[in-house]
Structures are given as C-alpha cells and as structure tokens.
Amino acid sequence: MRIAVIGAGAVGGLVAALAARAGHEVLVTARGEHAASIAAAGLLVDGGWGEWVAAVELVESIPNRPIDLLILATKAHDSAQAIAPWATHDGTPVLVLQNGLGGEDAVRDALPRSPIAIGLALFAVSLTGPGHITVTGPNGLTLGGDSAAVAVAEPLLREALPADIVLAENIRGAQWTKLLINQVNALPAITGLSVQQTIAHPGLRGVIARAMVETVAVGTAVGARWGRIGAVDAEAIARVRAGGAAAAAELAEHLAAGMGDVPNPASMLQSIRRGRMTEVDAINGVVVDYGTSLGVAAPVNAALVGLVRKAQSGDPPLTPAQALARIPAPS
Structure with missing residues (x-):
C-alpha cells in the first residue's frame, strides 16, 4: 500500500514507522527540525516495540501519485489547515488518528467523497527529539467509522501494530x-x-x-x-x-x-x-x-x-x- 501520514509527530510518526517496517510505501509531512531529521536519516523508533530506523519519504507538496490511505494525525485544531491541500485526493479513504473531537468534521468538509475511519490510540508515545520517537506504553488501538475506510485501515493496522486492534460499532x-x-x-x-x-x-x-x-x-x-x-x-x-x-x-x-x-x-x-x-x-x-x-x-x-x-x-x-x-x- 501507499500511505500518506499528514502530521508525522509522535503518534503519526509511530504509525508511519510501523507501516514502513511492515513493507508499505509511506509518505509523511512534518515541520521544522523534525522534518529535517526525517529527510536526512529517517525515523528512529525505540522503546516498547523495539528499535529500528524507518525509511519514509518526506513530502513538502501534495503528490500526484495515487494513495491508498490518508492518515490525519495532526492535532485536532490543525485539521482543517492540514487536510485542505489534499482535496485532490477526495475519495481516498482517511484514517483520523487524534485526541479530542472535530478532526473528522474537517475531513468531511475538505474531502466530502472520502470515507472516514477514526482511530483512538491507547499506546503512549513521545517525540524524544527530532526524528526520534519513543514508545512508552505499548498498548492497542480502537477503530471504527465508515466501513469502506475501516476495510482499508484495519488490515494495515493489524499487520503493522504489535498490539490489539479493537473494532468499535459505536465509535462516537x-x-x-x-x-x-x-x-x-x-x-x-x-x-x-x-x-x-x-x-x-x-x-x-x-x-x-x-x-x-x-x-x-x-x-x-x-x-x-x-x-x-x-x-x-x-x-x-x-x-x-x-x-x-x-x-x-x-x-x-x-x-x-x-x-x-x-x-x-x-x-x-x-x-x-x-x-x-x-x-x-x-x-x-x-x-x-x-x-x-x-x-x-x-x-x-x-x-x-x-x-x-x-x-x-x-x-x-x-x-x-x-x-x-x-x-x-x-x-
């Protein structure tokens, strides 16, 4: 699969690194020194799920290549600004991976034809430094939302995350x-x-x-x-x-x-x-x-x-x- 992670901070970066370790092509967006470190040396992950360096592609503009899954992992207040440039990928399934409420509303406004899955992470992870992510609590994830998006996100998450993935009928x-x-x-x-x-x-x-x-x-x-x-x-x-x-x-x-x-x-x-x-x-x-x-x-x-x-x-x-x-x- 080709996956784009919008906001490869602590949670988004971990999922990006796990997907890359599982053999998928992973594009990421990031900012500042964190972005520079990713571009130069990839994503270093350590802690509860082992240690490895994931090769991911840092993108600064919206790629024209087809994408199988968009993962929105910015902070909720950044959702609208972060997802709007990706409107050319309207129809692509989206996994919203955030704390709080509201991110999925921003996706529906910007990509009205895209089915949306919502992921609620229980794992604890820290951005230890630029390009460096540490898993401090190796726990699972709850997933729900539009069935078409869940059908794409669930196999990826089950393959990539070394933890339980629980499906929720009542994601709200x-x-x-x-x-x-x-x-x-x-x-x-x-x-x-x-x-x-x-x-x-x-x-x-x-x-x-x-x-x-x-x-x-x-x-x-x-x-x-x-x-x-x-x-x-x-x-x-x-x-x-x-x-x-x-x-x-x-x-x-x-x-x-x-x-x-x-x-x-x-x-x-x-x-x-x-x-x-x-x-x-x-x-x-x-x-x-x-x-x-x-x-x-x-x-x-x-x-x-x-x-x-x-x-x-x-x-x-x-x-x-x-x-x-x-x-x-x-x-």
Missing part, C-alpha cells in the same frame, strides 16, 4: 470515553509533571477526578452512548456517574497503573515543550462548549483550559499548590 461513544480518559492530559501541561506524578498527588488527582465527573455529566447530557476504550467501558462510566469524584479518582489511579513506570508526559506537555499549541480546546474545551450549550456546568474544565492556554503562551510551570489555588475548589 468510544470518542467520548477517550475524552474522559484524556482528562489526565491538561495538568501535566500546567505543572510540567508526568501523568503518573499528577495522579499520585492527592490534590491534583482530585482535580482530574472532578474534571472526569464533569465530562461524564456533559457526555450524558449530549446523549453519548459510552463505548469501551481499553478497560474503560459503560460500567466504569456508570460508577463515576453514581460515585462522583471518589469513583473518578479510583479510575484515574487505575489508568496511571496501566501506564507503567516510564513517565508519560502526555501530549499537551509535549506540545508545550516544543513551543506548539496544545489540543486543550478539542479535549477540555469541548466539554466546556457542550456543557454551556446544554446548561451543564464544567468549571474545572474551564479553569484547565485557561491554565493550559497560559502555559502555551509561555507562562512557567505551576507548582501543585499554585495550580490548585487557580482551580475552583469542590462545592
């Missing part, structure tokens, strides 16, 4: 569950701590728990049919709905335990460290926006959005005490 519900899991993402960007460190801190764990409770309340008001992501399923959501912050804190601790001992910086902190915008608006911001439209309060998520925006504007990391002082206390 699974997206909401992933949104809940991603409530662990903002505090590392604010504090500079790993996900495991934030969850280990009682006060910060309480913030994550209350953000999760808000996400469940908003998702329930939206009518989300919560889908399974890893070990988090509708029963886990029901426990959070019934047990509130205490049950959500237990869920957060369970997530941290599943990440192992390698510090997970989370994608937002990685963006901060690289001087890039984060995906906070597509994660916490979505909860606030939906909540506002439905009359469901989400003050913790709103506070997290504001603090992450300050961090991405250059404010220094906050200590846990400073972060807690800036987030609404439990009522």
